[in-house]
Amino acid sequence: MTGSDTVIATHGLRKAYGSLRAVDGIDLDVRAGDVYGFLGANGSGKTTTVRMLLGLVLPTAGTVEVLGRPIPKAAREVLPQVGALIEHPAAYGHLSAAANLSLFDAAGPGGVRRTRRSRIAEVLEQVGLGGVGKRPVRGFSLGMRQRLGLAGALLRRPALLVLDEPTNGLDPQGIHEIRTLLLDLNRTGTTVFLSSHLLAEIEQLATRVGVLDRGRMVLQDDLATLTAPTGATVVDTPQAERARAVLGDRVLSADGDRLVVRGAEPAEVNAVLVGAGVPVSGLTLQRPTLEEVVLAAATGSGDRVAA
Numbered sequence: 076m077t078g079s080d081t082v083i084a085t086h087g088l089r090k091a092y093g094s095l096r097a098v099d100g101i102d103l104d105v106r107a108g109d110v111y112g113f114l115g116a117n118g119s120g121k122t123t124t125v126r127m128l129l130g131l132v133l134p135t136a137g138t139v140e141v142l143g144r145p146i147p148k149a150a151r152e153v154l155p156q157v158g159a160l161i162e163h164p165a166a167y168g169h170l171s172a173a174a175n176l177s178l179f180d181a182a183g184p185g186g187v188r189r190t191r192r193s194r195i196a197e198v199l200e201q202v203g204l205g206g207v208g209k210r211p212v213r214g215f216s217l218g219m220r221q222r223l224g225l226a227g228a229l230l231r232r233p234a235l236l237v238l239d240e241p242t243n244g245l246d247p248q249g250i251h252e253i254r255t256l257l258l259d260l261n262r263t264g265t266t267v268f269l270s271s272h273l274l275a276e277i278e279q280l281a282t283r284v285g286v287l288d289r290g291r292m293v294l295q296d297d298l299a300t301l302t303a304p305t306g307a308t309v310v311d312t313p314q315a316e317r318a319r320a321v322l323g324d325r326v327l328s329a330d331g332d333r334l335v336v337r338g339a340e341p342a343e344v345n346a347v348l349v350g351a352g353v354p355v356s357g358l359t360l361q362r363p364t365l366e367e368v369v370l371a372a373a374t375g376s377g378d379r380v381a382a
């Protein structure tokens with residue numbers, strides 16, 4: 076059974092293409108209010124998973140529930156509440172951004188005509204295309220097209236956003252704007268599921284992280300838990316040798332002016348060193364980075380080929 080705050084749940088989800096298990100028995104657990112970062116190298120199975128969540132690809136085995144309903148069985152009721160952006164969104168080049176959104180809204184279920192115009196204006200503004208909404212999409216950069224895709228995903232004011240590599244093709248300014256937008260949406264109650272091969276992007280955005288490695292989930296937990304303090308303190312001192320002598324076997328490792336010392340109370344470590352006349356220039360609780368956690372869990376392999 077899944078809890079009432081579960082937004083996406085998969086059990087033993089698998090997709091095989093011939094002998095290749097593109098997705099190999101994964102149990103996704105995404106909860107209301109999460110920004111869930113779905114991390115994996117190119118070819119690890121992220122897009123295939125996203126497509127199964129949206130009923131676009133049928134699983135070989137396992138189940139998918141989105142907003143408490145089975146997919147693909149209840150797709151018609153569920154999908155109007157889900158905004159999705161997969162790979163490069165298609166658009167008619169000769170039409171404006173607003174006209175594209177209007178067609179898109181009219182084509183799918185749940186796009187109320189009465190509010191269409193105001194919803195289109197609102198989402199164009201949200202994604203930073205307010206000023207160019209009337210221009211033909213033909214002249215749009217890749218980043219602008221990506222934002223237009225995101226505007227389409229937001230049109231129905233969805234409870235859940237499912238985004239596959241949403242910052243693909245965006246410049247640093249565009250990435251920053253999308254990140255801010257996603258955090259704003261999340262703050263006002265939208266659950267966000269986003270796939271990425273960029274560790275830094277997930278680390279900056281996600282509250283919860285799942286890591287896919289060659290079709291398998293090797294890690295799934297809250298970011299805060301994954302990067303919780305290790306119980307050691309990092310000390311910077313210009314007199315590392317003296318500090319080592321004072322702290323003895325409490326020193327777990329040393330690198331130049333930096334020591335890692337057993338004990339999770341920086342003030343206590345500081346008192347010991349300063350009491351012994353050793354100057355201290357920096358003190359922090361040691362936390363693993365997401366990169367360290369992921370590298371420890373995954374094999375580090377990239378693309379693979381069918382066996």
Ligand SMILES: Nc1ncnc2c1ncn2[C@@H]1O[C@H](COP(=O)(O)OP(=O)(O)OP(=O)(O)O)[C@@H](O)[C@H]1O
Nearest residue numbers: 092097115116117118119120121122123124272379
């Ligand atoms: N329709 C298909 N037919 C055969 N193999 C496929 C098909 N779709 C995906 N694959 C294979 O399944 C594996 C997972 O692909 P998928 O696109 O899901 O990975 P990904 O993590 O999204 O990678 P990327 O970031 O490069 O899109 C890859 O090895 C891919 O070649």
